[in-house]
Amino acid sequence: MNGKVIEASAISKAYTAGKVSTPVLNDVDLCVRAGECLLLTGPSGSGKTTLLSIIGCLLTPNSGQLDIFGRNVLTMSPAERAELRLRRIGFVFQRLHLFAGLRAWENIRVALDLLGRPASAAREESQRLLEIAGIGDRADQRTSEMSMGQRQRVAIARALAADPDLILADEPTASLDAEAGQKAMTVFRQLCTDFGKTVVIVTHDPRTYPFADRILSLSEGRIAANHTAAPRSSAHAPRPPVQLEELACTAGGLR
Amino acid sequence: MFWIAWKTLVTDRGKALSAVVGVVFSFVLMNVQGGLYLGLMEKTSLLVDQCEADLWIGRHQVENVDFPECIPLTWLNRVRGVGGVSQAEPYVIGSSAMTLPDGGFEPVWVIGSDRQSLLGGPASVVAGNLDEIRRPSAITIDEADLAKLGNPKVGEVVEINRRRARVVAMTRGLQNFITTPVVHTTTASAYAFTPVPPDSCSYVLVRLDHGADVSGVLDQLNSLLPDARILTAKEFRSVSQSYWMNRTGIGLSFGAATALGLVVGLLIVGQGLYGLAAEHLPEYGALKAIGASGRQMVSLIVAQAATVAALGTVIGIGLVVAIARQFTSPVTPIHVSAGLIAGSSGLVLLICIISTIPPIRRLQRVDPAMVLQG
Numbered sequence: 001m002n003g004k005v006i007e008a009s010a011i012s013k014a015y016t017a018g019k020v021s022t023p024v025l026n027d028v029d030l031c032v033r034a035g036e037c038l039l040l041t042g043p044s045g046s047g048k049t050t051l052l053s054i055i056g057c058l059l060t061p062n063s064g065q066l067d068i069f070g071r072n073v074l075t076m077s078p079a080e081r082a083e084l085r086l087r088r089i090g091f092v093f094q095r096l097h098l099f100a101g102l103r104a105w106e107n108i109r110v111a112l113d114l115l116g117r118p119a120s121a122a123r124e125e126s127q128r129l130l131e132i133a134g135i136g137d138r139a140d141q142r143t144s145e146m147s148m149g150q151r152q153r154v155a156i157a158r159a160l161a162a163d164p165d166l167i168l169a170d171e172p173t174a175s176l177d178a179e180a181g182q183k184a185m186t187v188f189r190q191l192c193t194d195f196g197k198t199v200v201i202v203t204h205d206p207r208t209y210p211f212a213d214r215i216l217s218l219s220e221g222r223i224a225a226n227h228t229a230a231p232r233s234s235a236h237a238p239r240p241p242v243q244l245e246e247l248a249c250t251a252g253g254l255r
Numbered sequence: 256m257f258w259i260a261w262k263t264l265v266t267d268r269g270k271a272l273s274a275v276v277g278v279v280f281s282f283v284l285m286n287v288q289g290g291l292y293l294g295l296m297e298k299t300s301l302l303v304d305q306c307e308a309d310l311w312i313g314r315h316q317v318e319n320v321d322f323p324e325c326i327p328l329t330w331l332n333r334v335r336g337v338g339g340v341s342q343a344e345p346y347v348i349g350s351s352a353m354t355l356p357d358g359g360f361e362p363v364w365v366i367g368s369d370r371q372s373l374l375g376g377p378a379s380v381v382a383g384n385l386d387e388i389r390r391p392s393a394i395t396i397d398e399a400d401l402a403k404l405g406n407p408k409v410g411e412v413v414e415i416n417r418r419r420a421r422v423v424a425m426t427r428g429l430q431n432f433i434t435t436p437v438v439h440t441t442t443a444s445a446y447a448f449t450p451v452p453p454d455s456c457s458y459v460l461v462r463l464d465h466g467a468d469v470s471g472v473l474d475q476l477n478s479l480l481p482d483a484r485i486l487t488a489k490e491f492r493s494v495s496q497s498y499w500m501n502r503t504g505i506g507l508s509f510g511a512a513t514a515l516g517l518v519v520g521l522l523i524v525g526q527g528l529y530g531l532a533a534e535h536l537p538e539y540g541a542l543k544a545i546g547a548s549g550r551q552m553v554s555l556i557v558a559q560a561a562t563v564a565a566l567g568t569v570i571g572i573g574l575v576v577a578i579a580r581q582f583t584s585p586v587t588p589i590h591v592s593a594g595l596i597a598g599s600s601g602l603v604l605l606i607c608i609i610s611t612i613p614p615i616r617r618l619q620r621v622d623p624a625m626v627l628q629g
Binding site for chain 2: 049052059082083084085086087089091093095097098099101102106110111113114119170
């Protein structure tokens with residue numbers, strides 16, 4: 001694997017409705033290394049969610065090559081891709097999709113059940129994951145009674161159920177206020193720094209940029225900019241704010 | 256997946272409850288209809304069921320225990336001479352009428368048993384002394400027919416076929432399918448109370464020696480009595496039940512009601528499960544995106560259905576027992592057997608499993624990518 005968690009080359013994707021084909025991604029190359037926190041940014045319709053779906057083995061590109069953990073996922077059967085998602089990729093969805101009537105720890109148990117983990121250890125394991133996400137004190141609270149920021153962290157804990165090597169998050173701070181967004185991003189940062197996870201986040205939110213190791217900006221289905229951040233002062237600390245304009249300036253030749 | 260199934264049911268009680276109500280409805284309808292059917296069918300063979308005879312010998316044309324034709328008493332001696340026959344007794348069944356205190360008449364079904372053995376006589380006596388039935392003109396009446404017969408008491412004298420008869424005992428559970436009051440007596444008295452000629456009887460009841468070769472005895476009897484229809488008790492029970500089932504269409508009637516219950520139950524359960532699946536479609540889509548296999552998703556829905564079936568069945572059993580206790584009567588007995596409960600539980604589970612097809616198909620169509628695409 002050579003430390004490469006994701007290796008994509010010449011990925012193209014078009015959505016077809018009737019006879020009309022709308023290209024969304026055009027010859028995208030991407031390499032993400034273990035432990036990296038990568039942000040995918042860009043305007044609406046730039047193809048970042050489609051790219052995230054392809055990396056997450058939820059969508060198949062029309063052409064290109066995609067290796068995840070050194071395996072060519074495009075030759076896998078749907079069942080093999082589902083198994084890969086279940087065991088090695090964690091998802092944090094924009095709308096979270098938690099079971100609203102269940103308690104925080106029960107939402108984690110749903111994922112543990114899918115993994116076939118013993119029910120007897122589910123409570124303890126769920127609690128541990130909620131602690132990592134910084135919401136261990138709310139384990140018994142129903143998610144319907146939680147704030148968006150708290151729910152977000154439950155969703156992060158759920159994504160950690162399989163102890164995945166790769167975590168994909170779609171607009172994790174979109175519905176959060178500044179403080180909650182900061183907390184959520186701190187958790188993602190810790191997952192990279194303390195646990196060696198690879199995190200890929202789709203975001204519109206400039207507040208998230210300081211937490212990234214690298215920021216890829218997409219435009220019209222192509223990578224328009226690739227910004228590698230300067231070293232941070234401490235492992236979990238955010239870097240100085242990064243502006244999109246700055247990204248645009250550094251776009252040339254960066255792939 | 257049972258845990259997730261249970262949790263999703265508990266957190267969406269409204270839809271879960273409607274599905275459980277569907278199961279309860281189906282289960283209760285099946286069991287009450289089935290119990291009524293079984294109760295009525297048992298009444299069609301009541302005389303056979305309460306009699307200890309191994310074989311019944313009647314006229315060749317007989318189709319139903321309640322409607323015999325006369326056979327010569329001389330058959331009795333021929334039967335008694337057959338090897339393997341330990342006992343053969345006459346049995347007289349005839350219609351008559353009892354005079355009521357207000358001067359009216361009530362049709363009665365007079366059953367005459369052999370005076371010594373009382374083979375085919377009443378099995379359950381709740382008042383009086385059955386031994387006294389051997390006295391001349393002594394009769395028993397069933398407690399369920401008291402009102403019809405003007406409420407005679409044990410020891411009272413009544414009039415049957417314009418002849419005096421003394422009530423010596425009260426029986427229980429002798430209401431037959433045709434609902435005419437049953438009066439038990441001896442053959443001698445039965446000849447007096449009914450138009451059956453004294454040189455004939457309705458059946459010859461046969462008890463066999465222990466370990467006798469039944470088919471061998473039947474062969475001998477059939478060759479001796481070519482005009483007779485000779486049936487084992489089990490066969491005669493079946494013949495009598497088939498007679499009423501075919502003549503009245505009762506099976507079709509109860510079957511249609513039960514089938515309707517099943518269909519309505521299927522629709523209610525199906526709607527409930529579909530509603531549950533539709534309600535949680537985004538969450539189920541997320542589970543698929545996380546990596547839940549198709550088999551796991553199917554297991555989830557089937558587990559929901561099985562849970563709904565189990566809950567509905569448990570509640571249904573309670574309701575059925577309560578209804579049977581409250582509403583069963585000698586006229587309309589509701590006989591809920593363990594076999595009926597087991598059979599209907601299996602059917603309920605089956606309809607619940609069938610009703611998972613639409614929600615499963617709906618879930619199969621969910622593209623996990625939609626979770627990210629919004």
